[in-house]
Amino acid sequence: MKPKVGVFGASGCAGCMLSIPFLEDEILDIIGQVNLLSFSLIKGRNINDEFDLVFFEGVICHNDDLEVLRKVREKTKILVAFGSCACTGGIPATRNFVDESKFNHLRHKKMDFIADREPMPIDHYVDVEYHLPGCPPSQPEIVRFLKQVLLGKDFRPFDKPVCYECKLNRNRCLLEDGKICFGTLTQGGCDAICPNGGYECWGCRGPAQDVNIEEVYTLFKDKGIPEEQVRNRVTTFMGMRMKEHDKTLKLLRQDQTKKQETKQEAK
Amino acid sequence: MAKDNIYVPTPAKIIDYVIESGDTFSIKLDVKMEHDPGQFVMCSIPGIGESAISICSFSRDYLELNIREVGNVTNAISRLKKDDSLLIRGPYGHGYPMDDFKDNSIVIIGGGSGVAPLKGIIEYVDTRRSDFKYIDIFIGYRTPEDILFKKQLKSWKTNHKVHLSVDKNPNKTKFDGKVGFVTELLKQSDFDNKGRIAVICGPPIMIKFVVGILKDKGFNEDQIFVSAERMMQCGVGFCGHCMINGKYCCKDGPVFRYDEIKDLPEK
């Protein structure tokens, strides 16, 4: 029996979902191997059934997201947090580290029927079997993951940092050029795709297994880069995941979720 | 390719499959392989990976492996059935130097799945009983449900002195042994080091206590043999994962004379 597969999303850019049809050399084979019940991005008729495997993209930042997520979770055997937003909160979760006054004017004033929440990775609300991080997820890793799931193997996240693959590819270390590269902090498995092109690693895949954040701050400080700037960049992708490693990372709890909920109840 | 690729395994058919306890099972393989008790083979399940498994039998006609389901490879092996095949290569490592044990009495002390390689010694002794004097067997398990080799236990009891213990008996199961640590049974028993060899296999903490008790009974360090466990990838002393300080567990071990490794900080 082919596994029943679904691809769903909460708030996000759909870029991660798109990386599946963009697996140009493998997509036809994948479609042959699974029973793709629901993937509204590329399919017209989608069936909401029980799923063996669901790729879930995006961040949870309002109540509708949460509802979708909880419904999917109930019907799914293997739920995969798919992409940076689902795994680490991604770029939307940067908001959790910024004072509300700085972005309040950007809100859609006329859309206050949207019950706004602090953007959170999906495993904040439900149990998740696997994480496939990345902005977007690494395509070879998606294929590797699928093969292992089809074989009934427990998929293990890539256990080496980005620097490992970057050195295998014989790239010049971007830290030597004074760039804020997070290769040392970040979980590899992407084949160091950004440093290969001379572009510094922003940490979209979340923290590696062995992280030494204090020494990363001193490293950049010694190169004359202000700590504030480095910390802002840490929050860009992996703030929510770096909290346990980095005591200096201040998460601004704004209680807005609560406020919104009471608002709705009042209505 | 004109070369001997030492990493290529050969197929081995499962001719018997016995469930020993909740998470442990034994398989008998149709392989004629000359080996010492205490050596191991590398078992592969294609697509899943490779794992080092100690040989728990002593026969020129077949190979028996006792396996606990703890990881990807062992879980995959447990899903196989009689007449299925897997891939093996070996035997590797230094087993117990049985020739040196000749004309001695042997004290065998095992805990949990550590009993498996010791079963090989018992079977070796049984094939040439007159070469050895007394055999004392001390084996401990967590609960009566975890007791391995129940079938063989009967014949061990008729031929040798068996002391069996379980740490606790929560289900009040009937079994032929005592409740308590195996180290207690060892302490109470009455023998000295004269013409005796002790072999220990089990969790590191048990090995530590047992060595202490044996030393109290007058055993010299070169009369004690212990087994070590490490991560192994190649089995032939190249890949480095199994290093215990300077010793390769796979090539110099897995059986060490205690005085060879007692000074290693990582033992």
Next chain:
Amino acid sequence: MSNYVLQKEEFSAFFSQVSENYDFIAPIKGKETSFEKVTNDDMLNLIEWDELPLFPIKHFFQPKDEPIFKYDKTTAKDVNSKPRKTVLFGLRLCDLNAIHHRDMALMNEDFTDPFYKERRENSILIGLHCKKGDEYCFCGDMDLHDFFDLMLYEHDECFIIETKTDKGLKFAKKITALDRTDKAIHANDRITENNTRIDKEKMNKIADFFTSEKWEEGSKLCLSCTACNMLCPSCYCFEFTDEPELVLLHKGQRMRNISSCQLKCFTRVAGDFVFRKEKNDRFKHRIYHQLQYFKEKHGVTLCVGCGRCIRGCPKRIDWVDILNKM
């Protein structure tokens, strides 16, 4: 054995003669210097003659994602790989000795790594004498041996070439750009400046410092980036992974990649137990493997003193300095 001479202006001819039968790999300047295959004359201008390339030749002997065998359900079959004949040009004495140490590690009386052996047999090692060390290297302290097929010593207009092995001599005879010479290699030619910095006495007593807290000074700075392992010419640890095919999942290949002992996953066994949990233990393991454990087995230190692990470390963790202060 006889010496040869290669005029500098003949170098291009030398290259074209060699590349008729061999792949030619040399240290090529780029964003970072590394050993790459030279495919045309223009690349010869990019050869690094003076400074030690940051990336060692390791990837030639231990490539990324190297197939070990093919499998199909429950059969395993050797892969058909036939390495091309290759000239490894411009190796410094440290690189050459690292290959020597790799020979000891991967080809012994019990087992031989078949892939390494084939590559070694099909490669010719041409050294280039290193005149001046950099601030991190210490090969002068490490008892390096003359280990090469051919070795180039630079003179004003030419290179004097020393041959060491029959393989090297046979190769030199075939290349007409190389001429026999009576010129000898002088003691002066063999000198490398500024290449000592490790306290040899301390290095030989390293076993006594295992429990020293001073190692923490280095390990607390460590970012676990694995650069030291990846840049080390002699580190050889590896790991296997299975790569199934997508359509026929029962078919696939077992692949080999370089491992890093600086990570927890290096000693992780089933059930998520890690033997070297502490960063300090992992930090020490690399240094002790290099300076003590390998020596216990093979009589020489695995380390060749190239200093790449310090030069390439983002934090420049100078374990030599820490050892000297013990």
